[in-house]
Amino acid sequence: MDNLKYNLTSLQEKAKERTVKTQGIEYDIETLIKKIDKGVVKLDPDYQRRHRWDDKTSSRLIESLILNIPIPIVYISQDVDVDSETEESRYSVIDGQQRLTAMYNFLKNKYALTGIETLDELNGCYYKDLPPFLIRRLEERSVKCLRIDSTIDSQVKYDIFERLNSGSIKLEAQELRNAVYSGKFNDLCKSLCSNVNFRKLLQIDIDTPEMNNRVKKMEDVEIVLRFFTLIDNNYENYKKTKDKGFTDFLSATMKRYSQAEDGELLTLKTKFEKTFFIINRDFGDTAFAKYKDDDENLKLQSKYNVAVFDALATTCHDLIFNEGIFEFGAKKQEFLKLFFDRDFYDSISGSYLDITKLKFRIEKVKEILR
Template identity: 30%
Template sequence: MDNNKSTRLANKLFPVKEEYEIDILDIPAEKRKLNTETYDFTVSTIVEYISEKHIDIPMFQRGYVWNRAQASRLIESLIIQCPIPVVYLSQNPDETLSVIDGNQRLTSISLFLNDEFPLTGLATYPELDGFKFSELDPRFQRHIRNRTIRCIVILKDTHPQIKFDVFERLNTGSVKLNPQELRHGIYNGPLIEIIEELSNISQFKKATSTTNDKRMKGEEMILRFFALYDNWQDYQKPMTTYLNNYAENNRFFDQNSLERLEEIFKVNFNKCLELYGEYTFKTFDENKKRLKSNTALFDAQMISMSNINPPMEQLEKLNKEMVLEKLTELLGNEDFYDSLTKGTTDRNTVHKRIIEYTDFLGKILN
């Protein structure tokens, strides 16, 4: 049997990714709609799908946070046939499903059916407190397995920007997920994984003031660098959709491309550390005080370094006091400082600070 025929057909029917322009105004009107299907999955099917990775539960910023009493009440709701809120899933290009809304519910059900915790704090059936799933009477087990949960699946042919908009609308937790936290689940894949790994470099955390980063600020900064490095000349606001575009289009980068990106980031980051030391990515006053990490300055320093690409040996020989004095002068320039603090994601502002900083760096090196 020619397995290649199957693979070629699958590649046509289930392509790994599609190229999209994210600007909502560029999306044809007929594509600005949500394409969905509704399924009533049994609990048994859901647990099986999770086990087989057909349903993926991305670890957003908060991951699994329900306590055992909350999870137990959900199981009790299944037993007494109390309606369970709708779960929203996103269909991926490979036909797998990612959870958009319902992470806590599905994780709780999966954990309980895998004997990970006993029931506790039940209100209607306190007699079942202390029982794990395998310890319940088989009739209870069958009853729970056979309960259905309504799932709305956002189909893969829905435009990714429309998907992102829907995810934001469904983002109703007590602490709202920010755009990078959403991307971490929506565009989960090799690119997001390498970004997460790079964001945990201790020197990077120190330079960007993200040592206690609980909202993925560091990850978004690295994604910004990759996106701007790719083609900052074509940057268009808003920054959120610009980064969504890059994350979507490059979600499944191959290993060689990922290794190249990792090397590019590390090389330019280490060069910035060599040149600016403790002032890397920091704004400060004329007395070298009040150091504050600045994302716009991060863009300017990293992209200008990659634009000029000086050898490390040249940077090592530079007079760092001279560099710091010149940088102090630049930050004291009101026009340039405004590009770091006002309208920082406007197209003209992004271009301005990268061009001016590249010119600044070039003069230091000559």
């Protein structure tokens, strides 16, 4: 009985600590845009995903706003009570980033309406092209927000973010890691995605990277993390579990480096940049392409394959920094001949996260390039 009372007390304390205080508030769209411009409303806190809506999806939202069709509540977190200069609270968007970004971009004339059906006469129109009465209607349209108390722990914000998004567009694994493991290592992974050699090798257009699906879903960030997870022979520590397997293996790397010092992060950055410079130099921008044997000729199947990435990127790093080998150009043709090897081809096909396949393809490439 005493134990029950103790547990009940503990439960009451936890419930009190974790209870989220909220307050309903409404802003018209014109005011919201001004607040975003002033930095009062922050659209991209660390735990948020990248903007993923295309122009058609964004246009349907704008049409709904014009027609006064209800849209979901936007959840915001009050981050700072009072700013000494503006005397205005600052907010981060916990849920509603895609909607607010669509509104913001349209009112800034960044895209034209497309694919809308009810007001199909507006297809092709930018915000500046709308008739005055629709501009007024859009600017005056109110958006309901739920403000979350600023005193809650940051981890609670992440919990809220994950729960609210469970019923919408499914978060990719890296988007969740971005929420849970925010910090300097996470920032490093995101910044390295813009490395020119890396983008060329992943077939991401240098001028319009935001149009690439890998970028939209943060898959490019996950590939950077994949690199840091496998290098220095760490791939040997991969043990597939019944549940998440490689997903947990990647998350363990995020957790391991979450407290890394600046010096260690700088070393990781240097190793990454040098590795991808050498790969691009010696193998070209289709270094991670997948080929198949077609009557003793190599037939290109795809210009980027993640299993080929595992094998070549991991190998080059380990040979450069652990064995002092800095030139691979003379071995390029030997590397390409691996695609005629049935065992190697099988290791980059099908269930390529199989432990045996992962180790085999990396060690096979090391054997060739060493």
